[in-house]
Amino acid sequence: MEFLELIRKRYSVRKFKEQDIPTEDLRKMIEAAGKAPSGKNSQNWHFVVVKNRNIISKMAEAVEKNISDISSDLPDEKSEKFSKFSRFATFFTKAPAVIAVYAGEYVPEGYQELEQVNAKKEKLERLIKANPGIQSIGAAIENLLLAAFDMGYGGCWMTSPNHSGGEIEKVIGFIKEGYMxxxxxxxxxxxxxxxxxxxxxxxxxMTVIE
Ligand SMILES: Cc1cc2nc3c(=O)[nH]c(=O)nc-3n(C[C@H](O)[C@H](O)[C@H](O)COP(=O)(O)O)c2cc1C
Known part of the structure; x- marks a missing residue:
């Protein structure tokens, strides 16, 4: 497919056929992810490919449990709204493969120097909000999704399960110093x-300033 057409046609896929993905195809997707630009070429990413159905189910169970626990502590209408969207955090349970994206720490350029000269809190906050480390991860995930689509697969970028990040990490069992x-x-x-x-x-x- 022509590249711009691929970009136009990509969409988030939340329902999958019961069809395995060869590990070599997953490797190609991750190779594409790894070609993304990153701040200072830090390549501050690691991709854990989970194909084990039991582990995928346990990851979703951890998210479901948290949603249920949080919901039970919320007032009624907030609880209903929160649990209504739980399927958007757990549908990955039916996917043949789930790629868990880990990000390594990244200190924005100038942050330590600003700290040293006792810069105002707002200046430091600006650097954190524009977080280059996470911007790099975004570029990698988009590459991954476009590569998957180009190869006839589909996927969905998911951050809703992040409230259960610690629990999911435990289920996956992958540890890399400084990564989450x-x-x-x-x-x-x-x-x-x-x-x-x-x-x-x-x-x-778009705004054009001439
Ligand atoms: C940072 C980010 C987080 C997202 N998290 C979720 C998610 O947790 N669950 C979900 O179902 N979709 C999630 N999405 C997918 C968006 O809902 C989707 O990209 C958007 O609605 C546009 O649809 P499209 O991807 O089909 O163009 C996320 C997308 C991004 C970029």
Whole structure:
């Protein structure tokens, strides 16, 4: 597929066929992810490919349990809203593979220097909010999703399960010093029709200053 067409056609896939993905195809997706730009070429990412159905189920169970625990402590209407969206945090349980994305620490350029000169809190907060480490991870995940789509697979970038990040990490059992789980990307052969919400026109999101 032509590249811009691929970008236009990509959509989040949340239903998958019961079809295994060869590990070599997953490797190609991760190879594409690893070609992304990153702050100072830090490549501050690690991708754990979980194909074990039992572990995938346990990851989803950990998220479900947290959602149920949090919901039971919330007032009624908030609890209903929170649990209503739980399927958007747990549907990965039916995927043939889930890629757990880990991010390594990244100190923004100038942060330590600003700290040293006792810069204002707002200046430091700006650097943290624009977090280059997480921006790099975003570039890698998009590469991964586009590569998956190009190869006839589909996937979904997921951060809703992050409130259960610690529990998911324990289930996966992967440890890398300074790294933490920041997203899950279930991948597989799409099952059913494409459903993607409308996107804003370029005119709406673009400002030209001449
Ligand atoms: C940072 C990020 C986090 C997301 N987290 C979730 C998620 O937890 N669950 C989910 O179902 N979709 C999630 N999505 C997918 C978005 O809902 C989806 O990209 C958006 O609705 C646009 O649809 P499209 O990807 O089909 O174009 C996430 C997307 C991004 C970029």
């Amino acid at each position: 789980l920041v997203a899950l990307v279930p991948v597989g052969v799409p099952d059913g029709d494409r459903k993607s919400p409308p996107k804003k026109d370029a005119e709406e999101i």
